[in-house]
Amino acid sequence: MVTEIGAGALTETPAATAVFTAVLTEGPLSRVSLAHRLGLSSAAVTKAARPLIEMGYLQELAATERTGPGAGRPASPLAIQADREFFVGVKITGDELIGVVCDLCADVRVSAHRPLADLGVEAVLTELGLLVDELLDGPGGHRARARRLGLAVSGDVDRTTGLVRYSPFLQWHNVPLRERAAEVTGLTVTVENDVKALTTAEHWFGEGVGAESFALVTVGTGIGCGLVVNGRLVSGSHGVAGEIGHIGVDATGPTCHCGGRGCVEAIAGTPAIVRQARESTGRPELTIDDAVSLARGGDEKIGAIFARGGDAIGLGIAAVANLVGPARIVVSGEGLAAYDLFEKHIRAGFERQAFGAAVECPLSIRPLPFEEWARGAAAVSIQSLVAP
């Protein structure tokens, strides 16, 4: 029997939460291996899993391959029923809304976006409502099994209250976004900072799975960093955390809008790259795309600007590795950013400055599909299902 969606909390006991989370993040697992992993008895796992299976969130897989040496009853691993429930994720940028519908495994089913002409709260909420309708009523018919929406916003966001304290791109101050978005969409809303949302997605559904500590670095206009330490996202006592972009790596470098000097962002952020490229070429109208083209075309001066930027990013990443020693670090470029121009130099800077065994920290450098931000928001929404 499949319970109706929206019937209260998903898990009742700590054991059930642990079981569901483990299956969600670590893929199909037999009950015994879950018991081992979670420090429970297998009886407890059986009991915790039953209601989740009855509710349709977990399914028993047929035994596919032998696990042990030979004999024994084959395991019937527990897996997530991905299409049991769908989650909407929307990233709010200064230009547009990017939205996706994800299943329980955080796989994207549908995506859409809408330009934002007016950045006022009301206008954005209206567009948000239209986008959510478009997503849920579109192909796939996800509306019936969707009840949660995750929103990702850059800036100072309080996830527990759903309040956007300050968002620089949107020029929002103290917007109770959770309540407002819930009114407009009728869904249960979670609001999170965009970089933290992306980090959560990577921690639960990406390369950070199973890691006690983990870092994600985003390169673009700003240079940000999400940190997971001791198994939990780092928030910062004064609302500041992961500001890798404002680590000072060059005492003789350019001054930054933040008041510091030689900040990574003031060297390697998109505006800084553009500024340097304009100075170098003498063309005041030059764009970041022009700079990328020139560098890819072999322009040495522009190439050097990207090289210096990549090196600065590498130094910032080394600072992260030296300080918190994450199990791995993922570096992602925003949208179509020129990560290929950065990669080599990021690695060089990192390897030069990483201390001792910190160089062993694996670095994944890869482009970031633009809808990945929205997927991050959906991932936070999925997380809110088990950890409200």
Add this chain to the structure above:
Amino acid sequence: MVTEIGAGALTETPAATAVFTAVLTEGPLSRVSLAHRLGLSSAAVTKAARPLIEMGYLQELAATERTGPGAGRPASPLAIQADREFFVGVKITGDELIGVVCDLCADVRVSAHRPLADLGVEAVLTELGLLVDELLDGPGGHRARARRLGLAVSGDVDRTTGLVRYSPFLQWHNVPLRERAAEVTGLTVTVENDVKALTTAEHWFGEGVGAESFALVTVGTGIGCGLVVNGRLVSGSHGVAGEIGHIGVDATGPTCHCGGRGCVEAIAGTPAIVRQARESTGRPELTIDDAVSLARGGDEKIGAIFARGGDAIGLGIAAVANLVGPARIVVSGEGLAAYDLFEKHIRAGFERQAFGAAVECPLSIRPLPFEEWARGAAAVSIQSLVAP
């Protein structure tokens, strides 16, 4: 009735552990306030506290002052019985052993030290045995109620196994120090990295009390940092963490023995200060004490060296604040180091580079009594009583 020392684990249930830890770190607390703080019912606190009182670890204080508006039964707060058990802490340096006996509140009762002529494992263990005997059989007669010993060693230490993987000053490789020290002393031994031990002491018994995140920076020959994030000490997945000394803060700065450039330690570590002072004065025999004297006497060139060093430290601390956002940061100088020459510049560098609200992170800059390292070791030993 007071149970004999050594009668197994101190706390049986999670609630008892929580209660004891809270009283230990947050001072005397009534049962109701403990219940509130720990999310327990007051009945649970009563039950958890009883065996601890019977064993003599907790005591009930007489009601001293009214808590509420007026009426009501006065609270009888629970407090630690400081002299219920004593803990030996020893810091092993390249020159000497520094030892203390602390009570349950981590207050130092006795201290002593022994020079180390031979840094071989056997020689050090022999001296350790003599030092522990001296400490426990000296004034106070602590032997009868001491059963635990904490050891602090610089370098790569595995606390869970008590193995010293590598210690540069001692030139030790893979020494099973916990077993060996237990044989020699007959005590239950805990081994921890020195900076982590100091951080633990500050987190449980000093300025870090109650903080979910907290950082301690030590300035001396090396520049180290202990981090507490999400309530737990940061260890680093690859064995590296808190290496604030090897954050690169000056791309044009001196190269460091680690291979990096412009490392904080290569600018502000004691050897770096001495090197620069010798170059500046042309006196190759100049010591750190000479440099401090000159700077205090108004030598502008030497003063500038300390200023630059302090500034570099401040930049490193700003990196910590920007990345993990600790609730507060304590900066301590080793031994008699010239923290007064650094302080102003540390603050200046920090305030310049700290991003946004990170400047609000309180910075305590203060000298570090040399026996504080040994107290850190004792604090880890106390911690092992409740979290084995």
Add this chain to the structure above:
DNA sequence: AATCAATACTTGACGAAGGAAATTATTACG
């Protein structure tokens, strides 16, 4: 084929931790 060994899972009794509510203790205040 029949049996045994090995492994996965389920079931039901049980224990213990913590909660709810009533009770006792101790104060201030009228």
Add this chain to the structure above:
DNA sequence: CGTAATAATTTCCTTCGTCAAGTATTGATT
């Protein structure tokens, strides 16, 4: 001196998870 207010304790009870026994399903052995 009674009443309100707060603290602590006691008693009873719920419930989560374990234990130990039992069932299910396979491969290996005779």
